Amino acid sequence: MMMATVVEPEIDALERFRAEARAWLAEHFPTALKGKDNALSALEGPTEQSPDEAAWQRAMGEKGWGVPTWPREYGGGGLSRAEARVLQEEMQRIGAWNPIGGMGVMMFGPTLLEYGSEEQKREHIPAIAKGEVRWCQGYSEPNAGSDLANLQAFAADAGDHYIVNGQKTWTSGGQWADKCFCLVRTDKTKKHEGISFVLIDMHAPGVEVRPIKLISGSSPFCETFFTDVKVPKADRVGAEGQGWTIGKRLLEHERSNLSGAGGGASRLFAGKPLGQMAKEYRGTDDRGRIADSDLRMRIVRHEMDLRAFALTLRRSALEAKSNQGPSAAASIMKNVGARITQTRAELAVETMGMQGLGWEGEGFSEAEIDQTRTWLWGKAVSIYGGSSEIQNNVIAKRILGMLDHQ
Template identity: 55%
Template sequence: MPLSATEEFRAETRAWLEENCPLGARGPGPIHSGSTKIPLTDPDTILWKERMVEKGWTAPTWPAEYGGGGLSHEEYMVLITEMRAIRARSPLGGMGLSLIGPTLIELGTEDQKARHIPRIVRGEVAWCQGYSEPSSGSDLASLRTRAEDAGDHFVINGQKIWTSGAQYADWMFALVRTDPDVPKHVGISFVLLTMDQPGVTVKPIRLISGESPFCETFFDNAIAQKADLVGELNQGWTVGKRLLQFERGSMATLVGGAAAADAGPTLAGDAKKYSGEENGRIRDASLRQRIASHEINDRAFRLTQRRTAQEAADGKTPGPATSIFKMYGTKLEQSRAQLLVEMRGSLGVGWAGDGFSPREIGETRGFLAGRAASIYSGSNEIQRNIIAKRVLGLPD
């Protein structure tokens, strides 16, 4: 019996991955963001990225004309499944792939696509997001960073905060105020600007986890070219909202991101290791029940994501439904981190030094960092408002 087109693609993909994915790229490990400021040194990671770039599978569903793979949704799901099967991790990550790339493909000019998309696909540039300001978080439209018309460019002055990875980014996409004399949602524009210029200063913020993933970013006569204005002047709020939908819908997605997440120890395996087992089951009945509940909810969440992705492939825009992904995805993230720390007992409070494995220390710090997950990318309270109004149709 001849193979269907899907099964033929599966067989070809399986063979290609087996031949081209180095052993060192299977399982947890470094994932390149594209930053020119973070040298990639691991040989297998470099080789894996190069091979996936050549195949177009760093951005599997993006148009082939920009270096993407041009895969259908069905082919994309096959690729994810086959990567998981060999524990292959993502060859590339970052906001270029998850946020600004999809936004430019949908809303950018042909010139913007030609200049920026291929570099994202090849992992030659890292991006950061300039949205929140010290006085503009949940009420983002009240932002004050100004962009003044200077002929062929804008001159930008102001400050952004909680800028993820700004110290490593090559470019920023930002919301700026271009008209202060109109209603706040109207006078905002969406621009792209380079981070390596005299008018941009970045200061990392040290968190309770001991890490500094977020930064303050200051603009003192920084420059954004008008060729990098995305969408219409003063209509950037629409572009910015669309990008947030990509952000909220990508909390647990992308080719190998899911594959790498599946590659490590399971909650049940860790529970048996740290809390003991009895007749092949987790000894603590209460912990067993909590893990089972988490795994059921996680499976339902993944299936809902797959359904929505299929609807998107069929031409339906997820829109405000992505708020459900953001809210529930962060809830699951925090639930998992809480379980991992609790089941370890005294080993779940390791910070540094002897007596704690690197993984135990990492998960303790991850638990602390994860407390902010329900706030960043739009707080869960804001997501509930969006769901109530735009998904459920409830009155104000």
């Protein structure tokens, strides 16, 4: 009886919230947008919004439900993790999707909430919560990829501001971004302790971006050049020399979201189920199963891996305390998520046979061409956000307690 007394009010409260969320979504989500979310849209650049899309983003932004667990005082939803899960369930039930996203939500916002000053939170978080400002990441350099701490972009002290000179590469969405959260060197005599975390206006004089065209045909990444760029010290997050600590924390948020732990798992595999695709392209046997038994078994194994992965992500979220963010375990999730994502793309292209080789032309449908390009794009999943090899190092050191051999 005592257990019932404790648990039932929580259940009742969640069910009341479920009813509230269901009613609000029914009123504000345009049914014409059902299932039209594009998981790769963040890498394809801004597109002109339809009136329905603009209204949906505005409604979610004003409600704060685009970032449901962020504090209300900064424009978030102020929901508990349990309430956020209920909201997600109700959105999935009607085919609704979150129109608020990007690097501001995935990486920078959670990091700023932890390390930013009150003034910085009030300046930047509300705009992220409404999807009004587009952010990009200034980390990797031509000679500082895997060894990120070797970065050389330098911020010279000029009194109340810095003068930044240097280069970044693989700047996702840099050509469309308004702001950049960036690691720069403020002390050349120290490696890790000489790095600071600053915010750079991408429209400031001296900022130049050059898009990099990928094998998939898209250009979501850039080379970014800073030439005598003025950055106010008020736009430094944390203390000078604290950038490595803040930067590592941001990477944990990035890996958590890339793995799907941040709520993106359902979006990684948007589109037609593999089993349905295989039946359409390969036919069925006399029992209604995929005719190719070997392909059938590999799809089943993939679906089992995907289901186990999704359940693991959910268990991880349920076990986390409300004041904890992602941990080094995000590296495990990132590696597994990358493998599953690439396996899915490989199976999809194999399933389509010759139609899976489409690049352009009338002989291929738009969906087939998109699948081929997604397959090529997916090769980068095990590289960006820290390569699988880097994640293995993190797992070995921070989870398994293994040390480097000298």
